[in-house]
Amino acid sequence: MHVLHVTHQYPPAIGGSERYIADLSEELAARGHQVDVFTSRSLDYHTWKSELGPYEHVNGVNVYRFRSMRRTWFVWRVLRWSLGHYWKTHSRWAEPFILFGGGPLCPGMFASLLSRLPRYDLVHLNCLVYSHVIYGYLAARWRNVPVVVTPHAHIGQEATYGVGFQLDVLRGSDHVVADTEGERDFMLRLGLDPWRVTTAGSGLLPELYPTRDALACRRRLALPENAFVVLFLGRQVEYKGLGTVLRACLALQKHYPHLVLLVVGPETDYSRQLFARHAGLPGVINLGAVSDDVRLDALNACDCLVLPSAGEAFGIVFLEAWIVGKPVIGPHTAAVATLIRNGQDGWLVPLNDPGAIVTALKRWMDSPALARQMGEAGRRRVLYRYTRARIADVVEGVYLQTLRARRRAQNGQRDSLCA
Amino acid sequence: MRVTIVAPAENERSARQCRLFTACGHTCLLYLQEQSPAQSSAGTALTPAAFLALDHVQGTALFLFHYVDKPYALLEAMCHLRRGLVALDLCGAATLEQAPVHYADLVLVADAAQKYGLREATGYVPERIRILPTGQDYEQALEEMLEQAMRGISPQLSEAETTMGVGLSILPDGELATTLLIRDPALDRAAILKRVCQGIQDRLAAGGYGPDVATLGPEALRPGLSGDEDADQIDTLLLRFQVALDELAARSRLHEPVFHSDVPVVGPLIVAVRRFWNWMSTKWYVRGWMAQQADFNAQVADVVSQLLQIQESNEQRIHELELRLAQLEDKEGTP
Secondary structure (H helix, E strand, O other), X not given: OEEEEEOOOOOOOOOXXXXXXXXXXXXXXXXXXXXXXXXXXXXXXXXXXXXXXXXXXXXXXXXXXXXXXXXXXXHHHHHHHHHHHHHHHOOHHHHHHHHHHHOOOOHHHHHHHHHHHHHOOEEEEEOOOOOHHHHHHHHHHHOOOOEEEEXXXXXXXXXXXXXXXXXXXXXXXXXXXXXXXHHHHHHHHOOOOHXXXXXXXXXXXXXXXXXXXXXXXXXXXXXXXXXXXXXXXXXXXXXXXXXXXXXXXXXXXOOOOOEEEEEEOOOOHHHHHHHHHOOOOOOEEEEEOOOHXXXXXXXXXXXXXXXXXXXXXXXXXXXXXXXXXXXXXXXXXXXXXXXXXXXXXXXXXXXXXXXXXXXXXXHHHHOHHHHHHHHHHHHHHHHHHOEHHHHHHHHHHHHHHHHXXXXXXXXXXXXXXXX | OEEEEEEOOOOHHHHHXXXXXXXXXXXXXXXXXXXXXXXXXXXXXXXXXXXHHOHHHHOOOEEEEEOEOEOXXXXXXXXXXXXXXXXXXXXXXXXXXXXXXXXXOEEEEOOHHHHHHHHHHHOOOHHHEEEOOOOOOHHHHHHHHHHHXXXXXXXXXXXXXXXXXXXXXXXXXXXXXXXXXXXXXXXXXXXXXXXXXXXXXXXXXXXXXOOOHHHOOHHHHOHHHOOHHHHHHHHHHHHHHHHHHHHHHHHOOOOOOOOOOOOOOOHHHHXXXXXXXXXXXXXXXXXXXXXXXXXXXXXXXXXXXXXXXXXHHHHHHHHHHHHHHHHHHHHHOOO
């Protein structure tokens, strides 16, 4: 198959959707498909600043990068104004402004799409919230190439799926690949044909997550050996629930002084202010942004992962904890609630509820065997259902289903069992 | 129309399907992994590549692959088919781990349990999993399912097929509610509801659902002594309350947000101007209000903290009273 993936950013840019499309592209290329990627040259979606080169061949994938218009303060103002106006009026006049403000706007990519699309069997559009999906979709329709879209819709955030042109893309695509069962159910509620919505999610390469000796990892990270280590892994922003986790751990430390909160992930202004308020607290260790090796050490050193994030489309970090046998605590949101099986491989807690986190952590501290059992259940599930190869199976199957459906539609009524 | 059936070995189902399609006037060929020498011009086993190159296969509109517990070489051809409708028959399979369901347009299963297992294990689209009846309706059902799929009609599952589990409630007036959701369409919902209703009525007639005499007596009057589970629950509630109280205390002092600018070069200047303006505008006016609010917040946190202490002392007194009651009962010899 000759497949084109169109995405807003591609690694080395950091992010869940970037990683999803890169893993998928590389896995499909390894299976003998020809995979090309069209993307922007940006590393940061806040600015869409063009920083990377125009072409790269990465692990069998051809990555073509295009210059994009910078997202200045003026563009941000336009986006905010147009979104505000759109949610009040639902006027389609606001949509071009949202398209302009969303970005990345890459005229070169649009021109290349129009000229080169007939070479491809299929186009896969990644991440519905950005504007590349719209012109990618229009080009594919004009050149009559089948379209598959992975929206990565955050169900609580309407801006990621609910603008008129985004709904048009969802309804007009040949197939939609949802991240979770919750997202799929939501797509069906939007009126999509159930046959055209498949759940895939993200997958891991198990060999990249070897199980390490927990004590050795703790020594390397200067963690107490007999502590109960709670890991927060992710960008230290407010919506990820860092403040909630911190409050829960501080409350628990009064009764369980051996509890340690380990925070790993890039720091932000929010986290600096938060930790400044609780400066000098024992039992709270913030490592900030770390290398993959230290990240793996942190995963192996901890007793559990807590990430009550309000904005996860999937939550690949839960898979990372599971694969090293650690149980997880996640938010009771539509997407994550279908990933974590409450009471089997982790606990689901309401958003902004430190008390619920306290209750869940207390259960594990009182019964470490239960924590181990839940971590093992998660590990088994990842190895069976959430490996990179398994996810590629699903998406490859979706591509074939789409091509066959397109051909059947072209044949029209010619093939009929009852003829 | 050309139909191709692929199976690891000859079985009754594949033969039945072959007869059905032939009777409908289609050209149906059955490819068996075990009989490959007869199908290959070289007299060797038929490889997936050779299978895909066959004239009949290239013109096929409907593929029906059979899977029985383990993969076989010809099954791999399924992962390369870019035309026709591809159905996977799992009716004879006991284990589904290695079944390549994601490459099929339609999966046929034997019963609801197999459908549920497949859904849980693979996350495959439920609307594409169809249950084939085993009796006389088999041919008609198979034909209808495949026809729908070929025409791109998505069969809408009933509420009973899409919801999980069974829920039942009893109305206050004694009538039974009809809230019975069953995922398995093969089950007779009305019959199950009738049996459940009958069972409940029988138990009501026999005096069931009344107060349990075993729960009456001294134990019922002593909820505080009902065991470790309740004590744990109270502990957890108190702990959660403590968390909320800590949070209230932490937030009782108001903090001015620190202004920050990412703008290069002039950023520090903007910050300085903004700080000066805030100082000018708030020092004599807003800060007074803030102090009043912060005092009030601290007072509230303090009052709630005292309430918690009173609650804890009450807990202690109740515990002591329970112990004394238990001692007195032991002396009296009551159970």
